[in-house]
Amino acid sequence: MVLDTNATTVHRSSEHEIRDSEQTTCCVVGGGPAGMILAYLLARQQVPVILLEAHKDFDRDFRGDTIHPSVMENLDELGLAERLLQLRHTKIRNIALPTGNGSATPIDFSPLKIKYPYVTLMPQSEFLDFMAAEAQRLPHFKLIMGGRVEELIDEGGVVRGVRYQSGDGWHEIRATLTVGADGRFSRLRRLSGLEAITTSPPMDVLWFRLPRLATEPEGAMARVKPGRLMAMLDRREQWQIAYVIPKDSFRELKEAGIQALRQSIVELAPELADRVDGLQDWKQVALLSVAADRLRQWYKPGLLLIGDAAHTMSPVGGVGINYAIQDAVATANILTAPLQTGRLRLSDLRAVQRRRELPTRFIQTIQSIIQQRVISSLLDSRAQPKLPGLVLWLVQFRFVRSIPARVMGIGLRPEHVQQRHEIATTAPRPA
Numbered sequence: 001m002v003l004d005t006n007a008t009t010v011h012r013s014s015e016h017e018i019r020d021s022e023q024t025t026c027c028v029v030g031g032g033p034a035g036m037i038l039a040y041l042l043a044r045q046q047v048p049v050i051l052l053e054a055h056k057d058f059d060r061d062f063r064g065d066t067i068h069p070s071v072m073e074n075l076d077e078l079g080l081a082e083r084l085l086q087l088r089h090t091k092i093r094n095i096a097l098p099t100g101n102g103s104a105t106p107i108d109f110s111p112l113k114i115k116y117p118y119v120t121l122m123p124q125s126e127f128l129d130f131m132a133a134e135a136q137r138l139p140h141f142k143l144i145m146g147g148r149v150e151e152l153i154d155e156g157g158v159v160r161g162v163r164y165q166s167g168d169g170w171h172e173i174r175a176t177l178t179v180g181a182d183g184r185f186s187r188l189r190r191l192s193g194l195e196a197i198t199t200s201p202p203m204d205v206l207w208f209r210l211p212r213l214a215t216e217p218e219g220a221m222a223r224v225k226p227g228r229l230m231a232m233l234d235r236r237e238q239w240q241i242a243y244v245i246p247k248d249s250f251r252e253l254k255e256a257g258i259q260a261l262r263q264s265i266v267e268l269a270p271e272l273a274d275r276v277d278g279l280q281d282w283k284q285v286a287l288l289s290v291a292a293d294r295l296r297q298w299y300k301p302g303l304l305l306i307g308d309a310a311h312t313m314s315p316v317g318g319v320g321i322n323y324a325i326q327d328a329v330a331t332a333n334i335l336t337a338p339l340q341t342g343r344l345r346l347s348d349l350r351a352v353q354r355r356r357e358l359p360t361r362f363i364q365t366i367q368s369i370i371q372q373r374v375i376s377s378l379l380d381s382r383a384q385p386k387l388p389g390l391v392l393w394l395v396q397f398r399f400v401r402s403i404p405a406r407v408m409g410i411g412l413r414p415e416h417v418q419q420r421h422e423i424a425t426t427a428p429r430p431a
């Protein structure tokens with residue numbers, strides 16, 4: 001039976017005074033790409049959903065601005081792609097790498113026979129704002145910002161919802177299904193006791209920003225020198241820079257001083273010499289301790305984890321957002337009917353893991369190979385790294401260049417939205 005979203009009571013739980021208790025069918029925790037898309041898809045099929053996001057807005061630290069071709073296809077299936085493309089964005093059609101004797105383009109999206117053969121780049125907060133505005137037109141969708149989930153409501157081994165804190169105290173949401181889409185530091189994962197298989201990528205990444213000139217190239221580029229690797233991502237007036245370092249070497253780098261980092265940046269990208277002085281303090285540099293793992297089991301009675309909460313992704317290839325959204329689409333495809341009819345079984349949650357585990361293992365294996373074989377040897381190298389002659393010869397062919405583009409931009413087993421028609425909405429679209 002579908003539960004009413006508006007029931008309100010005030011009571012005292014074992015430890016906290018609960019200001020109110022709401023009931024819904026699906027409580028999604030985490031308004032990142034996975035949670036937002038899942039909540040939207042379920043509400044669109046008239047499944048009552050409450051989406052809880054710990055922050056008060058979507059504008060926070062950089063976590064990738066990429067919208068992959070497969071996600072664009074999903075948005076197209078929902079009739080949203082063209083409107084999203086009306087927002088300011090850039091398109092990455094290929095990725096060039098320096099070779100030591102020029103540059104090669106080993107990744108090329110343009111030969112792919114798909115409607116959106118490019119990676120769309122726009123600030124993730126703008127994408128999430130766009131999706132939230134669309135979702136808020138749906139009568140079965142409710143968004144709670146600034147609500148940080150602290151506890152699961154566990155009754156006899158079955159998760160019946162969550163308790164969360166917001167500015168005015170504790171609240172409770174009771175739900176037929178709780179979905180943890182709360183990212184790489186997932187609290188729901190910890191609370192659930194579900195176990196992960198962890199790998200240890202041999203690198204960490206420093207993230208910082210430097211000004212970008214309007215005359216500079218759009219999109220993304222990589223810079224390589226002996227023992228060093230840096231990626232520059234276009235964020236309009238700024239370059240978002242990923243400076244890759246060997247695992248656990250940050251302290252050593254810090255001891256060498258920020259001037260040494262500035263000098264290394266200029267060696268990698270001489271055009272930044274006129275702005276690198278903007279980097280004055282280590283506080284401007286965020287350390288990403290690169291992690292990669294995957295839960296053995298993504299669910300337990302009443303609870304499902306998806307996106308980074310189920311499988312934390314390494315930043316290699318910039319695919320985490322794509323996989324998080326593909327999880328959301330598969331979850332909606334599999335769970336909409338059981339949630340609509342009130343007949344959700346554990347086997348339905350297992351079906352979500354079955355569907356998504358293989359593609360996740362596939363991409364994590366590829367990331368691990370790239371980390372061990374390519375990035376590690378680049379970071380260890382004392383000579384200017386060069387792409388092998390055979391690779392240089394092969395990437396002359398469009399078909400060859402399209403293979404890594406397909407793996408990165410579409411992935412194994414892309415998901416398609418299985419919803420036929422648009423559902424009536426309560427509000428007109430914002431202008």
Ligand SMILES: Cc1cc2nc3c(=O)[nH]c(=O)nc-3n(C[C@H](O)[C@H](O)[C@H](O)COP(=O)(O)OP(=O)(O)OC[C@H]3O[C@@H](n4cnc5c(N)ncnc54)[C@H](O)[C@@H]3O)c2cc1C
Nearest residue numbers: 030032033034054064149182183307308318319320321324
């Ligand atoms: C520095 C960095 C750069 C990256 N670059 C890229 C890239 O270029 N391309 C790419 O595809 N991927 C990139 N990734 C990976 C990508 O960010 C993730 O794979 C993706 O965001 C996962 O989406 P998600 O929805 O599962 O989780 P997240 O995007 O992490 O969203 C989780 C949400 O849950 C909220 N939350 C957390 N705890 C709670 C709680 N207790 N209660 C309520 N809400 C909570 C968080 O505030 C957050 O909004 C990058 C990651 C990092 C860290």
